[in-house]
Amino acid sequence: DVELDIVEQEPRYKPKDINALCRTTHFTRSELQQLYRRFKDRCPTGVVTEAVFKDMYFQMFPKGASSSQYAHYVFSNLDKENTGVISFTDLIGLLSRLYRGSLHERLRWVFTLYDLNGDGCITRQEMTSVVQAVYDLMGKHTDTPVDETTVEHKVEALFTMLDTNRDGVITLDEFMEACSQDNTMVHNMDTILNPL
C-alpha cells in the first residue's frame, strides 16, 4: 500500500478564449498574445498572488522604498472577491480600461483605488492612507524631506479641491467633475498611459 502525499494544488487559471478577450477588451489579437506570453513567463500557473505582486513592485522601486502598501492597495482593488489571487483576465481588464479607455473610465478607476472600503465615498482617513502609501514609494531619499505634515497638507489640499459640497467625504460625482476640469491631471494621465 503506497501512501501518497497529498500535495496542495496551486490554483491554476486559464483565461477564456482569446477571441472572447478580444471582444471584451480594447486590445488587438497580437497585443493580447504578447501580453499573455509575458505574463505566462512570469506566472506559469496563470494566477498572481499578492506576494508576487508585491515582489514586482519591490523590484521596480528598490533602495529604501516601501512599496508594499501601495501594491497592497492596487492588489485589493483588482481582487474584488478577496480570493487572494488575481488572474490574467483581471489584469487585462485593468489595462484595457486604463490604456484604451476613456477619461471617464480612468477617473473612475482612480476613485475606486482611493475608496478602500468600496462604499462609494472617500473619507479623509482613506485618502490619507493612500497618499501615505504613494509617498512611501519614493522612499526616504527625496529632495524635500517628507514628514507627517506633508501628507496632511496634501490631503487637505486635495479635499479642498475635490470636496465641493464640504460634507467631509468625496463622492464619485464630485471626484469626476473636479478632476475632469483639472487640466494638469488630464495631461498627466495621458502622459503616463501614452505608450504601451
Next chain:
Amino acid sequence: MASVAAWLPFARAAAIGWVPIANNPLPAPPIPKDKRRPDDEKLLINVSGRRFETWRNTLEKYPDTLLGSNEREFFYDEETKEYFFDRDPDIFRHILNYYRTGKLHYPKHECLTSYDEELAFFGIIPDVIGDCCYEDYRDRKRENAERLLDDKLSESGEQDKYIYRSIRERMWRAFENPHTSTAALVFYYVTGFFIAVSVMANVVETVPCGRLPGKKESQPCGERYKIIFFCGDTACVMIFTAEYLLRMFAAPDRCKFVRSVMSIIDVVAILPYYIGLGITDNDDVSGAFVTLRVFRVFRIFKFSRHSQGLRILGYTLKSCASELGFLVFSLAMAIIIFATVMFYAEKNVEDTTFYSIPSAFWYTIVTMTTLGTLDIVGVENLNLTTRTIGAACSLTLIFLRIIFSIFFSLFQNVIVKTQNGIRLDGQRNGNVLKLIMPKESYRPLFSLSIEVSQISLAGPDCQRYLAGLLDQLDIFDRQQQHYFRCLGRHCHRRVWLYTICTFLPNPPPPSPPPPPPPPPPPPPP
C-alpha cells in the same frame, strides 16, 4: 531584469493612482527610438548544426552580451538567413535558457574550462549563475585552480609559496611544518630521536645490570654506568633546551607560546635535570629529587608534536571534558549511595570492615570498576600508595576505552578529510563540528562551525562544500556572502565563520563574521 520588463505595463497603469497627488505636469514619456520596428520576429540560430529558434526580444533582454547586441550580426549568414556559431551546441542550450528564464545553470557533467570558454565567447559573466548551481561551479573552479597550481609547483619544484621576510618567520614555519625544508625535517627527526633515547634511558637505568664484585645484590644499570647515563641525559636535555629556546625566539607571540600546552610539557621535561644539578647529595632533599625524576617521564608527551594522533587525542580530551566530568560525577554519586547502603547494612555486624562510610568507599570503587582481583591477590605486600596507583591505572584503562570510542568516531572524520588533500583537524561538540584549518602558520587559523544534523560528514557533499569554503575564506567580498547563503540554503544548515587570529602581531578579536586580514602577497612566478 526580464521579469520587471514584463510587468512594466501593469505598473505604469497602476501609476495613474498618483495623478491626483501630483502637483505639476509630469515630464513627457521617453519616445522609443525606432517607432517603425516590426513586430517581434523569430530568429534562427544554428550552433554547429543544431538549430535553435527564439524571439528577438528574448535575446535582447541582455544587451551587453553577444546575442543581445549588434555583435551577433557578425555571425549572420545571408544565404541561410540564420546566425551560425561554430561552438558547442550542448552548452549553448544552457546559454539560451539564460535568456529565456533569466537564470544560468551549470551542468555538472560539463568540463568547467569548456563551459567558461563558452560563457566568455557569448559575453556572459559567470556571476549570473543561478543559486542552484553556483556553489557547484565554485567548487569545480577551485579544484581546477588548485590542480593547476599543484602542477605548476611540481614543475618548478618550488615548495615555498610565500616570501618570508625574516629568519624568525622562516624558523617558526620550519618548526610548525617540518615538511617545508630539509633542515626542518632533520631537526624534526633529531628531536624525535632524542626524545626516544631519553625515554629509553629512563627505563633502562632501572634494569638490574649484573653484580659488581664485592656487592651482594645486583645494581641497576643507572648506578653502574652512572657516568654514561648522566652524559646521555645531559645531551638530551641540552637538545631539548636548545629546541625550547629556539622555539621561543621564533614564536610570533611569545606570551602565548609560553602559555601553550606543548611548551609547558617542554619545560616540565627539562626542569628536573636543572633542579637536580642544583641540589647536592643531601639526604633530606634527595627524596624530593627522586620524585622529580619521575617527571622525566613526561618527555614522552613531547612526542605529540610528532604524532598527529596524539594531538587528536588531546583534542578529544578537551572536547569531551564535559562528558567525562559528568561520568566522574555520576560515578561518585553511585559510590556514595552504595557505600552508605553497605555501611548501614553492616552496622550491626560485629567487627566489620566497614567501620565508616569512607571505608566502604574503597570496596565500592574497587568492585564498581571491576578492580576486585587486585585487592585479593597479594594485598598484604602492597601498601596503600601502591594500591591507589594500581587502582588509578585500572581506572585509566577504563577512561581510555571511553575516550577511544569517542576518539575513533572523531578520528575517522579527520582522516577522511586528509585523504582528500585537505588537512583539517576537527573536533565535534555535540551538534557542531569545528574544523580548524591552519593553512599557513602566519596566516589566521580559520575555524569553521557547521551544524551537522543529518548528513554524514564523510560524504562527498560536505567535502565539496568545505573545499569551496576554503577558497572563499581568502576573499571577502559579496561572493563570499552569497556563497554562504547558498551553502546555508543548500544543506539547510547554518554556517558560521570565525576568524581566530593566532600568531599574528595584532590579532583582531574573534567575532562572527569579521573580515579576515588580506592574504600575503603572492610569489612571483
